[in-house]
Amino acid sequence: MTRTIDLAVIPGDGIGPEVVAEGLKVLEAVLEGNDVQVATTQYDLGAARWHRTGETLTDEDLESIKQHEAILLGAVGDPSVPSGVLERGLLLKLRFALDHYVNLRPNKYYPGVPTPLANPGDIDFLVVREGTEGLYCGNGGVVREGTPHEIATEVSVNTAYGVERVVRYAFEKANARPRKKLTYVHKHNVLVNAGHLWRRTVEAVSAEYPEVSVDYLHVDAATIFLVTDPGRFDVMVTDNLFGDILTDEAGAITGGVGLAASGNINPDRVYPSMFEPIHGSAPDIAGKQLADPIATIASVVLLLDHLGLGAEARRVEAAIDQDMAARAAAAAEGAPFARSTGEVGDAVAAIVRQG
Numbered sequence: 001m002t003r004t005i006d007l008a009v010i011p012g013d014g015i016g017p018e019v020v021a022e023g024l025k026v027l028e029a030v031l032e033g034n035d036v037q038v039a040t041t042q043y044d045l046g047a048a049r050w051h052r053t054g055e056t057l058t059d060e061d062l063e064s065i066k067q068h069e070a071i072l073l074g075a076v077g078d079p080s081v082p083s084g085v086l087e088r089g090l091l092l093k094l095r096f097a098l099d100h101y102v103n104l105r106p107n108k109y110y111p112g113v114p115t116p117l118a119n120p121g122d123i124d125f126l127v128v129r130e131g132t133e134g135l136y137c138g139n140g141g142v143v144r145e146g147t148p149h150e151i152a153t154e155v156s157v158n159t160a161y162g163v164e165r166v167v168r169y170a171f172e173k174a175n176a177r178p179r180k181k182l183t184y185v186h187k188h189n190v191l192v193n194a195g196h197l198w199r200r201t202v203e204a205v206s207a208e209y210p211e212v213s214v215d216y217l218h219v220d221a222a223t224i225f226l227v228t229d230p231g232r233f234d235v236m237v238t239d240n241l242f243g244d245i246l247t248d249e250a251g252a253i254t255g256g257v258g259l260a261a262s263g264n265i266n267p268d269r270v271y272p273s274m275f276e277p278i279h280g281s282a283p284d285i286a287g288k289q290l291a292d293p294i295a296t297i298a299s300v301v302l303l304l305d306h307l308g309l310g311a312e313a314r315r316v317e318a319a320i321d322q323d324m325a326a327r328a329a330a331a332a333e334g335a336p337f338a339r340s341t342g343e344v345g346d347a348v349a350a351i352v353r354q355g
């Protein structure tokens, strides 16, 4: 019997539509000729819709999106829209409403890819970023706005329930990997309220995973080790904002955010999970076919795994490996590493079809 994957697609703004087109190209290629099909529904959410209607994400949009099995998103945000309107009103609204409490961000260095590190070595780690709490809650406000006495607050919310479920997920991931190592990152020497809740939670859950070795880094030190010794990381767990910042850095050291995938996961499967590159809408390169779509194609790998299509995920993963090796080899001969967005998607889709 043919299985049809019912996928919501939100191309979004800037380079979002360009990279999503390549992600879908590869998804269709890997499903060709087998008994799994994909049915896509496009949602016109983002800057153009906001300019037209003033809407970011209506209740009707949300209800409709909830009916899908999964979501593929490009990026949101545009200089023509006040900062935060789409990021909070669309993207974070989706993550919070769909209870995406795990933001899963794998980082892998493909040998030969240009990197700012002199000696990148073997980099292969997973960041488990909390996705529904912390400083992203929108818990705060402004008084006496615009006056010299203005006070603006953003209060980080960390619940025992929320911290425990994401920490437990990270232990599960670490336990399933050969190195079985978990690094939790916070700033509990200063953020003593939230930090100590995280520390106590990690200590308590670690008792259930005796094979997982645990270490701790303050977030400032973690930024150092990402550059000086990234090979030390296996699984990292951290809060929403630290995870956001550290994964952009992790993307940069492994060849750029254009290569870095993510999944906003609802592990309980009550709501659809959402897969997206970690980068934003990159207005500086939008519309020029300069965006690397590998981050989106690698997010399709996470999507396939989430849907239980492991064999298809491995085929796309292998195709990415092969294409990255070809690009690295060309770069070693003096050719540019970057290729047009469409060329990269075509190349990966072609390898998938051959494989």
Ligand SMILES: NC(=O)C1=CN([C@@H]2O[C@H](COP(=O)(O)OP(=O)(O)OC[C@H]3O[C@@H](n4cnc5c(N)ncnc54)[C@H](O)[C@@H]3O)[C@@H](O)[C@H]2O)C=CC1
Binding pocket: 015, 019, 074, 075, 076, 077, 078, 079, 087, 091, 256, 257, 258, 259, 276, 277, 278, 279, 280, 281, 282, 283, 284, 285, 290, 291, 292, 293, 295
């Ligand atoms: N998940 C999302 O939808 C996110 C949205 N944003 C929004 O995106 C807009 C731009 O934000 P920025 O801070 O500039 O971050 P950004 O990630 O869009 O861009 C940062 C730098 O990375 C480059 N870059 C990004 N994606 C690339 C790709 N696929 N290939 C090659 N280079 C790439 C850009 O050209 C830029 O130089 C803002 O409105 C921001 O709020 C930012 C981060 C995440």
Ligand SMILES: CC(C)CC(=O)C(=O)O
Binding pocket: 087, 088, 091, 092, 244, 278, 279
């Ligand atoms: C709301 C987004 C703009 C946050 C972000 O940068 C991210 O999730 O990577």
Ligand SMILES: [Mg+2]
Binding pocket: 244, 245, 248, 278
């Ligand atoms: Mg980010």
